[in-house]
Amino acid sequence: DVKVTQSSRYLVKRTGEKVxxxxxxxxxxxxxxxxxxxxxxxxxLIYFSYDVKMxxxxxIPEGYSVSREKKERFSLILESxxxxxxxxxxxxxxxRTGPQEGYTFGSGTRLTVV
Amino acid sequence: xQQGEEDPQALSIQEGxxxxxxxxxxxxxxxxxxxxxxxxxxxxxxxxIRSNEREKHSGRLRVTLDTxxxxxxxxITASRAADTASYFCATDAYGNKLVxxxxxxxxxxx
Numbered sequence: 573d574v575k576v577t578q579s580s581r582y583l584v585k586r587t588g589e590k591v592x593x594x595x596x597x598x599x600x601x602x603x604x605x606x607x608x609x610x611x612x613x614x615x616x617l618i619y620f621s622y623d624v625k626m627x628x629x630x631x632i633p634e635g636y637s638v639s640r641e642k643k644e645r646f647s648l649i650l651e652s653x654x655x656x657x658x659x660x661x662x663x664x665x666x667x668r669t670g671p672q673e674g675y676t677f678g679s680g681t682r683l684t685v686v
Numbered sequence: 687x688q689q690g691e692e693d694p695q696a697l698s699i700q701e702g703x704x705x706x707x708x709x710x711x712x713x714x715x716x717x718x719x720x721x722x723x724x725x726x727x728x729x730x731x732x733x734x735i736r737s738n739e740r741e742k743h744s745g746r747l748r749v750t751l752d753t754x755x756x757x758x759x760x761x762i763t764a765s766r767a768a769d770t771a772s773y774f775c776a777t778d779a780y781g782n783k784l785v786x787x788x789x790x791x792x793x794x795x796x
Contacts, residue, residue, distance in 0.1 A: 576728070605783070614774065614788035615729075630783070662728055674719055675784060677728035 575599070576665050578678035585685050591650040593681050595663030602668040604646035605675065606630075606638065609660040621646055622668075653685045692775055692790040700795050705762040707790040709775030710755075716778045718751055718758050723772045723789070732760075732773075767796040 579594035597604065603622055607615040607630075617630030619638040627638050635657060639647045646665075650657055660682050664675040693708045709718070717736045721729040735742045735751045735758065742749045748761040762769055772791050776784040 607786075612788055615786040617783060617785075620783055660726065664729075674731035674734055675729075676731070677721075679728045680726065682726070 576663055576676050576678035578661075578663050578681050580681050581679065583681055583683045585650075585653050585683065587654060587685055589650075589653045589685075591653045591683070591685075593648040593650075593661055593663075593683070595646045595648070595665075595678055596644050597646075597665040597676070598644065599665070599676075600643065601665040601676075602643070603666045604640065605664040605666075606636075606646065606648045607662045607664065608632070609662055609680075615662065618648065653683075655685050657683065658685045659683060692773070692787045694790060695788070696791040696793070698793045698795065699765060701765060701767055703765055705765050705769070705792055705794070707760045707773050707792070709758045709760070709787060711758075711775075711777045711779075712756065713777075713779045715753075718749075719776045719778070719784065720747075720749060720758075720760050721774045721776060721786075723774065725771070729774065762792075765792075765794045767794050770794045 576597045585591050605620040606618045609615050616632050618636050619630050621627045621640045624643050637649045660680050662680045663678040666675045691710050717734050719734045720732045722732050723729045733744045733749050735749050746763045751758045770793050772789045774786050774789045776786045
């Protein structure tokens, strides 16, 4: 089975800190995605990547950046954390055909910014 | 941008009953998918239906798609307490990425 592993289940950071959320997948998937999930808003796409060193903005990229130096790892970076970035963050991966098959999600990281 | 919108927002039923959730969307799609999320965990892919399909089954799940009405429904038959979760529809609108709705919270009482 494909596994998508997010490094932390819960994280508490202070306003202004630089925050790294790590995601690793073990099935050689080309595509990787970062979503945030907030009550009543569903999942909103932050950034995605189709290949190493490649990234594209999603619907809400402001305040975030990403890094994909290796195919299996996709990192989400909050350059200067703010309280409105308190949320559940979900990483997903898929094969190149991506939306035609379905995504595999990690367990999520619940980030609280205080 | 939300493409799919689920209805109802929340549903509470007794074990053994059927649960029906609906999803409406706005643009033409390549396929529509349903996912399940247990208690703040990650999402699990349940079933995918392509735009040229009208109905699909997987175990106790039945999905229908009406592209003329831009709507889909997910039916869970003979529900169990373990089916308690949030259910999301997601649409592939030929854009190489999925767009998710806000979800339906299903509670199955034993």
